[in-house]
Amino acid sequence: MKAKIIYICDAYCGWCYGFSPVINAFHQKYQNDYTFEVVSGGLIIGDRVGPMDSNMAKYIKGAIPRLMDITGVKISEAYINSLGNPTRINDSMIPAKAMAAFRKLEPNRVVEFASWLQKAQFVDSKDLTQIEVYKDAATAFKISPDDFVREMEASTDDAKSDFMKAQQWGITGFPAVLIDRGDTLIALSNGFTDLPNLESSLQQALEYEHK
Numbered sequence: 001m002k003a004k005i006i007y008i009c010d011a012y013c014g015w016c017y018g019f020s021p022v023i024n025a026f027h028q029k030y031q032n033d034y035t036f037e038v039v040s041g042g043l044i045i046g047d048r049v050g051p052m053d054s055n056m057a058k059y060i061k062g063a064i065p066r067l068m069d070i071t072g073v074k075i076s077e078a079y080i081n082s083l084g085n086p087t088r089i090n091d092s093m094i095p096a097k098a099m100a101a102f103r104k105l106e107p108n109r110v111v112e113f114a115s116w117l118q119k120a121q122f123v124d125s126k127d128l129t130q131i132e133v134y135k136d137a138a139t140a141f142k143i144s145p146d147d148f149v150r151e152m153e154a155s156t157d158d159a160k161s162d163f164m165k166a167q168q169w170g171i172t173g174f175p176a177v178l179i180d181r182g183d184t185l186i187a188l189s190n191g192f193t194d195l196p197n198l199e200s201s202l203q204q205a206l207e208y209e210h211k
Helices: 014-030 054-071 077-082 093-105 107-122 131-140 145-153 156-168 195-209
Strands: 004-009 035-040 176-180 185-190
Touching: 004 014, 004 107, 014 054, 014 107, 014 195, 035 093, 035 107, 035 156, 093 107, 093 131, 093 145, 093 156, 107 131, 131 145, 176 195, 185 195
Parallel strands: 004 035
Antiparallel strands: 004 176, 176 185
16 A cells, blocks of 8 residues: 655645645656645634735735745735735635545545645635635536535535644644655655755655664
């Protein structure tokens, strides 16, 4: 049985979007050696759900240049202009339900789907609480939109389970990558890292297991 690489992220997490090229390259290189699973971390849940306040909007706007410089991704003006919009609700539960539904329907493409959601947020400035976004996602991945929405509606418990797993694993920031070898769970990254460092962490984890 293959070991599992677990990627913990959130659709609202800018550093996760910055990590997209890294995790996609990592997945491309190692998908034949490991099973990949994406778990939603739950960045905006509970009493955090709601419009972004002006202080948080100001903080994120100030952090974006550094994020783009370190990761190499581009965040759109449309997204930046949407920050602090009092009519836009942020709620990690809805994209988490989408991720849980997608895992059931297309388990081998979950890393790609996570990147699609992050691009929808940080480039296309989509409102991730709107069901039309997920119908568009289904079309992009050649899934029946009606089937996908129906699966999303049935995935609340799976999304909550994702949030609980991330907490139980002690994940305090996103993105994070773990390797699950069945009897051991080893962190490969906690926060943004580049591909060489991620591969180095994987090698160290494998060497640890063989001691």
